Amino acid sequence: MLRFALQRLLSLAISLVVASLVIFFVIEVIPGDPAAYMLGMNAQPETVAALRRELGLDAGQMARYLTWVGGMLVGDFGTSYTYRVPVSDLVLARLGVSLPLTLYALLLSTAIAFPVGLIAAARRGSRLDAGIMGATQLGIAIPNFWFAMLLVLVFAISLQWFSAGGFPGWDRGFWINIKALTLPAVALALPQASILARVMRSAVIETLGQDYIRTARAKGLSQRQSVLRHALRNALIPVLTIIGLQFAFLLAGAIIIENVFFLPGLGRLIFQAITQRDLIVVESVVMLLVFAVILVTFLVDLAYAAADPRLRRRGA
Amino acid sequence: MRRAPLTLWIGAALTGVFALAAVLSLLWTPYDVTAMNIGARLQAPNAQHWFGTDHFGRDVLSMIMVGARISIAVAVVAVGMGMVLGVPLGLLAAANRGGLVDEVIMRGNDLIFAFPALVIAILITAVFGPSAVNAIIAIGIFNTPVFARVARGGALSLWTLDYIRAAEVSGKGKLRISAEHILPNIANLLIVQGTIQFSLGILAEAALSYVGLGAQPPMPSWGRMLAEAQTMISFAPHLAILPGLAIVLTVLGLNLMGDGLRDSLDPKLRRAR
Numbered sequence: 001m002l003r004f005a006l007q008r009l010l011s012l013a014i015s016l017v018v019a020s021l022v023i024f025f026v027i028e029v030i031p032g033d034p035a036a037y038m039l040g041m042n043a044q045p046e047t048v049a050a051l052r053r054e055l056g057l058d059a060g061q062m063a064r065y066l067t068w069v070g071g072m073l074v075g076d077f078g079t080s081y082t083y084r085v086p087v088s089d090l091v092l093a094r095l096g097v098s099l100p101l102t103l104y105a106l107l108l109s110t111a112i113a114f115p116v117g118l119i120a121a122a123r124r125g126s127r128l129d130a131g132i133m134g135a136t137q138l139g140i141a142i143p144n145f146w147f148a149m150l151l152v153l154v155f156a157i158s159l160q161w162f163s164a165g166g167f168p169g170w171d172r173g174f175w176i177n178i179k180a181l182t183l184p185a186v187a188l189a190l191p192q193a194s195i196l197a198r199v200m201r202s203a204v205i206e207t208l209g210q211d212y213i214r215t216a217r218a219k220g221l222s223q224r225q226s227v228l229r230h231a232l233r234n235a236l237i238p239v240l241t242i243i244g245l246q247f248a249f250l251l252a253g254a255i256i257i258e259n260v261f262f263l264p265g266l267g268r269l270i271f272q273a274i275t276q277r278d279l280i281v282v283e284s285v286v287m288l289l290v291f292a293v294i295l296v297t298f299l300v301d302l303a304y305a306a307a308d309p310r311l312r313r314r315g316a
Numbered sequence: 317m318r319r320a321p322l323t324l325w326i327g328a329a330l331t332g333v334f335a336l337a338a339v340l341s342l343l344w345t346p347y348d349v350t351a352m353n354i355g356a357r358l359q360a361p362n363a364q365h366w367f368g369t370d371h372f373g374r375d376v377l378s379m380i381m382v383g384a385r386i387s388i389a390v391a392v393v394a395v396g397m398g399m400v401l402g403v404p405l406g407l408l409a410a411a412n413r414g415g416l417v418d419e420v421i422m423r424g425n426d427l428i429f430a431f432p433a434l435v436i437a438i439l440i441t442a443v444f445g446p447s448a449v450n451a452i453i454a455i456g457i458f459n460t461p462v463f464a465r466v467a468r469g470g471a472l473s474l475w476t477l478d479y480i481r482a483a484e485v486s487g488k489g490k491l492r493i494s495a496e497h498i499l500p501n502i503a504n505l506l507i508v509q510g511t512i513q514f515s516l517g518i519l520a521e522a523a524l525s526y527v528g529l530g531a532q533p534p535m536p537s538w539g540r541m542l543a544e545a546q547t548m549i550s551f552a553p554h555l556a557i558l559p560g561l562a563i564v565l566t567v568l569g570l571n572l573m574g575d576g577l578r579d580s581l582d583p584k585l586r587r588a589r
Contacts, residue, residue, distance in 0.1 A: 011423075026443060027442065027443065140567075143519055143523060143563055143564075146560035146564075149546060149556050149560070150560070248430075248432050251432075252435065255527075259543075267527075274438065274442050282438065289432070290430050290435060
């Protein structure tokens with residue numbers, strides 16, 4: 001297990017280095033002179049020269065890359081050129097919205113998909129199963145940001161149970177913020193839950209066909225007992241993969257859906273940064289997103305190996 | 317081949333309606349989508365404007381028709397790009413299975429998987445500015461590892477078969493075998509995956525143009541129509557509901573078609589679903 005973990009850790013490190021090289025290349029090398037690009041066409045030469053000094057553009061590309069990566073390792077992401085504050089402060093404040101939203105949605109999606117997928121599998125071929133499959137087929141086709149708009153229309157404008165948007169801030173208490181994140185989280189979670197429920201259903205159906213389930217039934221366990229005790233655990237491997245993949249989707253989805261609810265998260269930060277050509281902010285936020293995805297993939301790999309010893313020997 | 321399942325027909329019909337609307341929009345739309353008519357703004361659906369009008373008095377039905385063209389064009393080109401780049405890579409990896417080339421291609425794949433389409437679009441847009449072409453490139457890059465993986469997976473199982481071995485023994489090169497024997501035999505797999513990626517492409521295009529990273533004004537697109545409708549949702553809900561329905565029905569149609577195609581093209585693939 002330790003060997004496996006070290007192997008995965010090495011591949012995690014390599015992925016991060018390559019990803020950071022790609023991001024650095026696209027953001028800092030392709031535009032030619034980032035300082036001139038950030039200031040636009042009408043900038044004074046002196047202003048450009050000043051920004052060049054500030055960004056350290058006089059140093060070579062390799063040196064700049066190393067400074068950028070070295071800074072990130074100790075939590076220094078540079079200074080935002082429009083906000084004039086450290087990027088790490090900006091990102092931390094915005095993460096306080098985007099990350100809870102993503103996790104809330106992941107939790108909801110899993111909490112809905114598990115029982116629904118399990119029931120569909122246990123009642124395979126029934127009218128209930130057909131209904132669930134139809135509903136999930138529809139759920140997959142719905143764009144989450146449009147679903148979010150419909151939720152606003154029904155629950156904020158017509159029924160007025162929730163506010164249509166905004167975020168009070170964590171210093172105002174826990175539940176008031178959870179309430180503000182509920183509509184966005186539901187909008188994010190339902191389409192993902194549809195996918196997860198389908199995966200859950202086919203995974204359980206597949207394990208139900210295995211010999212050990214027949215053995216379990218033969219020794220006198222009921223259908224219900226054999227599903228809960230044996231099929232569920234074995235079905236978890238494919239389900240876990242999808243949950244890992246969904247983290248990336250939900251994080252990207254959170255960034256989009258923040259627009260619907262006017263939430264001050266990473267999405268608002270990055271789209272503003274793009275319009276204002278604040279390349280340093282774009283670079284750091286993109287690196288952070290990619291880091292999160294790579295890290296979750298790594299954790300899922302470890303979780304597999306912990307759940308299923310057979311996978312450890314097979315290596316990658 | 318057994319009779320095509322019902323889902324295939326329903327899916328094809330739904331997709332066909334929007335494909336027809338897209339083609340028709342090249343020749344004719346009920347109203348000019350760039351013409352503003354402030355006098356007729358924000359009308360609910362009525363006899364003159366079946367889907368109503370927006371805040372500039374533009375006809376929503378015409379905009380949805382042109383939007384269908386943009387959505388479908390972006391998704392088709394992005395799927396094509398993913399296939400053209402991904403399939404040869406997957407075939408190459410399978411031909412050198414277990415070797416260094418295979419390892420490099422698969423690791424490269426994993427790396428691209430760490431960049432969601434949205435993140436690629438953000439990177440490209442930050443440097444080149446937003447456009448429909450950037451959306452195509454972002455979705456295309458995102459599609460590449462998917463097709464590489466499907467092609468490799470399909471090819472790997474074929475490489476163990478006797479007739480492929482025979483071709484190899486008789487002196488055919490790996491690349492020729494891949495092109496002449498492997499590719500035609502994984503075509504079904506690729507078509508089914510293509511339909512799925514097509515529907516994901518429509519969703520991705522809508523999301524990108526919704527946040528302003530896709531098609532730019534005055535080009536109508538479903539995502540941007542929704543972004544504009546957002547501020548008017550309390551008094552003109554039809555502007556938010558109709559383009560969204562167009563997306564849902566197109567994607568649903570493509571998904572049903574993909575399921576149906578999988579069932580009728582390759583019964584072996586019919587898993588416990």
